[in-house]
Amino acid sequence: MSDILAAAVSFDAAPKERIRFGIVLLPNFTLTAFSGFVDMLRLSADEGDYSKPMRCSWRVIGETLAPVRASCGIQVAPWETFADAEPVDYLVVVGGLLHSGPHASDATLQYIRRAASGETTVVGICTGVFALMRAGVLDGHRICVSWFHYWDFIERFPNVNADAIVADRLFAIDRRRITCSGGRASIDVAAAILLRHFDHATVQKALRILLVGEMQKGNAPQPHPPGLEPATHPKVKRAVLLMEQQVGRNVPLEELACKLNLSPRQLERLFKAETGKSPRAFANVLRLRTAAWLLTSSDRTVADIASSCGFSDASHLGREFRKQFGVPPVVFRLQRSGQDAAQLAELDALLRNGLPGAPADVEGGVGCVALH
Known part of the structure; x- marks a missing residue:
């Protein structure tokens, strides 16, 4: 299914249940990628300007409740641990710096595998795609990476089919695997996901509040x-x-x-x-x-x-x-x-x-x- 068609999947204007998002922040994650994605959820979740999680909910999940440091130095504490987390519809893994500090822990990779083995759609943003690769959940799927990290990806995963790597587009939606180049594109991929469940007006309102205007499709080129x-x-x-x-x-x-x-x-x-x-x-x-x-x-x-x-x-x-x-x-x-x-x-x-x-x-x- 193409990115455009995936974003146009029929929606339920009044979903009976909230769409549940779990967010895993990797060490040195990019704050822009995290905040852009979450703000799209927040602004689309409720009527008015109350930011209530009515249409969808989101939780930050971690191995422990210890704060995770972003690449800019700001720290975000998880709300619950992997052991206590309830099932989610989308698991979003947000990465950042590759060459500074620790990578995703074994416990994090195991949690990603458990989520991917069920009905959860797994989303990798920025270098979060590297963690998804290490967890072994992207086999047979298209993989979007930032042009900036293309060669890092090739060097770390030399056995990946080069035809499966997308380094010239903003994001790729392939069944229950979504990968995104990061940065401002996190807003676009969040909009594409929300359009699967909500009407266009709801998502467009959130984009306008963020002063983004029209969302970019997945096949829009990276700069x-x-x-x-x-x-x-x-x-x-x-x-x-x-x-x-x-x-x-x-x-x-x-x-x-x-x-x-x-x-x-x-x-x-x-x-x-x-x-x-x-x-x-x-x-x-x-x-x-x-x-x-x-x-x-x-x-x-x-x-x-x-x-x-x-x-x-x-x-x-x-x-x-x-x-x-x-x-x-x-x-x-x-x-x-x-x-x-x-x-x-x-x-x-x-x-x-x-x-x-x-x-x-x-x-x-x-x-x-x-x-x-």
């Missing part, structure tokens, strides 16, 4: 890397993400191709077909875009920015920056800070010609000024 179209080949998207993650160094083409299970020649061809640029040229644009952002959002020196963005020195950055943006870094920074146009023109002329009167810390006459 793609800048400079790429949504239809770009997934291998190219992944390559660009790897470049962004290592913007401070020139990643060898062979290394990049190896991580994508391609030959260097295949990757070169694919890049040119999809972007019109070679991988090296595209990586250079990414580094320049990052440098431009740092110039306007920080007071770091041009030399420091050059080093952070993988350029050999400030002069190297200055030459490449002028080719891309038409002005040297110092002029670009001053333009964005609202500097007087006449002063900018005068400074640019000095920098272009290397005339006396240019700032003393210009390197090589190319406009790489170390401003603070």
